[in-house]
Amino acid sequence: MGSDEGLSRRDLLSGSVYAALGTGAPNWALPAAAAEAETSKPASAHDIVLRVNGVDRPLKVESRMTLAEALRGPLGLTGTKIACNRGACSACTVWLDGTPVCSCMTFAVEVGPREVTTIEGLAKDDVLHxxxxxxxxxxxxxxxxxxxxxxxxxxxxxxxxxxxxxxxxxxxxxxxxxxxxxxxxxxxxxxxxxxxxx
The missing domain is CATH 1.10.150.120 ([2Fe-2S]-binding domain)
Known part of the structure; x- marks a missing residue:
């Protein structure tokens, strides 16, 4: 049996189940194409300067990029770990002006002039903290x-x-x-x- 373009047999069957139950399909049951369309919207980019471990680091970031992503991605500071990505485990902790924060819950564009210190920045001149x-x-x-x-x-x-x-x-x-x-x-x-x- 043929299927409409963009509608798989699995989508058709899962839709039938929800129709039989008299409920709408939950968000996780929507076709993958719809989910991809939602996440593929273009994001605005910003030129910012992050002061990280005493050095000004200019970079271009999307509005939705977290500080953790900026540190690990374009800045290459992989000592900051991303684990739960929702502020529950604190693996991504860095300092903002000396105060520990979850960098996965902080947007890079919101950091402003505050000093970011990562695990790499604790050591001074190759001497460990x-x-x-x-x-x-x-x-x-x-x-x-x-x-x-x-x-x-x-x-x-x-x-x-x-x-x-x-x-x-x-x-x-x-x-x-x-x-x-x-x-x-x-x-x-x-x-x-x-x-x-x-």
Whole structure:
């Protein structure tokens, strides 16, 4: 049996099921062509300058490009990880003017003149930040989700040079760790704080 152009047998069958149930097809059941048409609308482009790790980086971005996408894509800073892409895991954490934020929930065009610091920017002149060094020594850095945690705890010890274990746990409470290395992160942060004080 032939089919109308753009309508597959699967589309026809799924439409029949929803008609028999007396309900409209949910969004996920719409033909792929309709979904593609929705996402293929041209997006406006903007010339912006992102100040990243102390360097002004001019680039052209679409309105919908997130800071995480800009960092990993045109700027090539792949230390920032995209995992859930909806602000639930905090793997994509960077600093905006020293404050940890989820870069997957921040549009690049909204950053403006604020300073962006990524995991690559914590090290200075090839010398690791005490947090980075402690994460290595305490096996806190494993699958990559931890890069966001490193930025959150580095921000913690910048504002509180003598944190408790509870302070560290609060600082990483929004982070998902697939490897379950939370105790290592706490130990690493406390060690890094001691190093900075010394």
């Amino acid at each position: 005490p947090v980075q060094q402690a994460f290595i020594e305490h096996d806190a850095m494993q699958c990559g989700f931890c890069t966001g945690m490193a930025l959150s705890v580095a921000a913690l010890i910048a504002r509180n040079p003598d944190p408790t274990a509870e302070d560290v746990e609060r600082a990483i409470s929004g982070h998902v760790c697939r490897c379950g290395s939370y105790p290592h992160v706490v130990a690493a942060t406390l060690a890094a704080a001691k190093t900075r004080k010394g």
